[in-house]
Amino acid sequence: MLEFWYEFASTYSYPAAMRIEGLAAAAGVAVAWRPFPLGPLLHRHQGMTDSPFNVVPVKGRYMWRDMERVCEAEGLPLTHPSQFPRRTLLAARCAVIGLEDGWTPAFSKAVYQANFVADADIGDPEVLRPLLAEVGAAPDAVLEAAQSEPVKARLKDLGDQAGARGVFGSPSFITADGELFWGNDRLEQALEWAVRHREMTA
């Protein structure tokens, strides 16, 4: 099993979300999707109230060029969003709701595509509504539940868990034995670790 911790505003989490299912299936590793809010951790660890890629423009310029190369190599379309980062709490709360019914992976990929391909405002419930319908969820019920205190508390708790486990960025991967890997470019190593650990404990 591999935990996949992701924030919808995170650029490199988009290719990770699109790649993880195929690679994990090939490795025979189950994936536990873990949406979480990265903002509070960036603020706590680094005092940031904006994306690191906006705070440090030279890093931002590099990141967008690197993202172009990464997505091109993976055959993934990419649009530089007209707004970055976007509000993601509502989408993340919807993703939390979907965990029990199994539509979180498909919904999460759709949210990333909305943000980084269609350049749509994923903070807008009207943008999320068709994405929810497409994965078989009931948009009205989900969007209403997403504003409820229990769901807000569950997402906040995931953020607290992430922080307690050493997560400071997205995407992050945590193996069953607690090994943390950060970044889309560490996905393969994380899966290899998960396979090795499974063999050792089997």
Place this chain on the structure above:
Amino acid sequence: MLEFWYEFASTYSYPAAMRIEGLAAAAGVAVAWRPFPLGPLLHRHQGMTDSPFNVVPVKGRYMWRDMERVCEAEGLPLTHPSQFPRRTLLAARCAVIGLEDGWTPAFSKAVYQANFVADADIGDPEVLRPLLAEVGAAPDAVLEAAQSEPVKARLKDLGDQAGARGVFGSPSFITADGELFWGNDRLEQALEWAVRHREMTA
């Protein structure tokens, strides 16, 4: 041709320095070694006066664990230095001097091993002296020249060049057509890019 920009205090630059010659030779790509001082760029871009891995401890903890994994996978020994980061200006100025006589690659690898394997103070001229002798340089002459204004100016100029080319971290790789790659984990992609570009312009 691929430019390899590196700062001796940088952890991930150690495996990059140990790997680049073999991978570049296999790809038929020449490597231009470019020692540079990263500190001024970290200060200018991010207001930092210490390693980012000290400024943000949660990132530092991750980095050291990740370095263990990276080095183990490459069969490279690694010691967590008792002092981090170390003073690197003197070693970098020596490396600049070696470019004309061709001993910079061997000397640079020795400096990384001194810092990250032997846990030696690479800011101390007495630590650098045997490393210089081993690569066939004249330690007394090199250490004296390293304190001269022209050599200091050459290293500072390399730092200015790095900043002007978009470098913000180490290791960085720049291809002949100006494509920037950051991080030990981008070395393979940088070489692939260099090979593709060479074929396109040949």
